[in-house]
Amino acid sequence: MFEKRKIAFFLPDMAGGGAERVQLAIMRHLVAAGHQVDLILAFGGGVLLPLVPPEVRIIELRAGRLGSSLVGLVRYLKAKKPWSLHAIMWPCTVLAVAAKMVARSNAKLLLSDHTFLSDHYASPRTRRILRLSMKALYPRAEHRVAVSKGAAADVAKLAGLSDSEVEVIYNPVDLPEVVAENAAARQQWQGASPRIISVGAFKAEKNHDLLIRAFARVVQRFPDARLVILGEGALRAHLEALRDDLGLGDKVRLPGFQLDPWPYLAGADLFVLSSDYEGMSLVLVEALHAGLKVVSTDCEAGPAELLQGGNYGRLSPVGDGAALARAMIEELETASDPGRQRVRASEITGRRNLERYEQLLAG
Numbered sequence: 001m002f003e004k005r006k007i008a009f010f011l012p013d014m015a016g017g018g019a020e021r022v023q024l025a026i027m028r029h030l031v032a033a034g035h036q037v038d039l040i041l042a043f044g045g046g047v048l049l050p051l052v053p054p055e056v057r058i059i060e061l062r063a064g065r066l067g068s069s070l071v072g073l074v075r076y077l078k079a080k081k082p083w084s085l086h087a088i089m090w091p092c093t094v095l096a097v098a099a100k101m102v103a104r105s106n107a108k109l110l111l112s113d114h115t116f117l118s119d120h121y122a123s124p125r126t127r128r129i130l131r132l133s134m135k136a137l138y139p140r141a142e143h144r145v146a147v148s149k150g151a152a153a154d155v156a157k158l159a160g161l162s163d164s165e166v167e168v169i170y171n172p173v174d175l176p177e178v179v180a181e182n183a184a185a186r187q188q189w190q191g192a193s194p195r196i197i198s199v200g201a202f203k204a205e206k207n208h209d210l211l212i213r214a215f216a217r218v219v220q221r222f223p224d225a226r227l228v229i230l231g232e233g234a235l236r237a238h239l240e241a242l243r244d245d246l247g248l249g250d251k252v253r254l255p256g257f258q259l260d261p262w263p264y265l266a267g268a269d270l271f272v273l274s275s276d277y278e279g280m281s282l283v284l285v286e287a288l289h290a291g292l293k294v295v296s297t298d299c300e301a302g303p304a305e306l307l308q309g310g311n312y313g314r315l316s317p318v319g320d321g322a323a324l325a326r327a328m329i330e331e332l333e334t335a336s337d338p339g340r341q342r343v344r345a346s347e348i349t350g351r352r353n354l355e356r357y358e359q360l361l362a363g
Helices: 018-032 066-080 092-103 124-140 149-159 183-189 208-221 236-245 262-266 282-289 321-332 338-348 351-362
Strands: 006-011 036-041 057-060 084-088 108-113 143-146 195-199 226-230 252-256 270-273 293-297 314-316
Touching: 006 018, 006 066, 006 092, 018 036, 018 084, 018 282, 018 351, 036 066, 066 092, 084 092, 084 351, 092 108, 092 124, 108 351, 124 149, 143 149, 183 226, 183 252, 183 262, 195 208, 195 262, 195 282, 208 226, 208 236, 208 321, 236 252, 262 282, 270 282, 270 321, 282 293, 282 338, 293 321, 314 321
Parallel strands: 006 036, 006 084, 036 057, 084 108, 108 143, 195 226, 195 270, 226 252, 270 293, 293 314
Antiparallel strands: none
């Protein structure tokens, strides 16, 4: 048990990404433990905002740019004096350190990163700012967390820290006891077999382009197969055009972002992750909990760790559509043990991870 503390979270907004969903799980745990929780959003809004526990006080800074939120964050630290501040995702992390210094706050800082930062930013200028800011400010925080061993090693290298100064905590996530289909999910599948699913924002690093091209090869082996990709983003029109150009038509469905993906996972046979890089893929854990067969690109930094080098799903080279198609076909033709997949999901996430966050934020 810990003393009851005032704990603040700082994010850009509550968009529908994995990092934001992880914070929901942590906030729910802290509220249940009796802590006072403030959620500070640089911009405000986001599709996950309705899921924030009602006990959490939401502070929307409404900044025009992320950097402009520094003034509001300084004011918050001076006025509300939280025990700790959890800043999620660079550059929110370095803004939090700067705000603490300007405010002369005693708040303990926990910085967490949820992706493989070295691959995340394409611009040389942004990469230079990333390295310089992390080296200058990350050592000033009390705690630094990354969501996989690979991501932690990357953070340590960028920030000029030793590996021991960046802790690995796999993403905690609320795993429902029962995973069941609903009418909306059944409508997407409509008797197709096998049923293949992926979940992720329509952005370049998720490489759904690769997945759709690989699926076109899978259909040659399984003519009644269907691929459902849950997500939304700027590349929707491109993916729809690619689907139509490949003659896949109704075999590839893009029903949009789903606040509750579990009914769709419940009806699927195979989950596929086609990313060029990840931090620690939350949807891989969810797919394991749903008992699905899994195929993933062997990207930096999380999939190989989560799947134990291929013990819980097949790993395919990044960017190789033919190899990804072969892995999908082979996995579909191999018997699986859903119970074994669920055990793995419970091993790598859950209450002990939440308790470690509480220890860092309230201890």
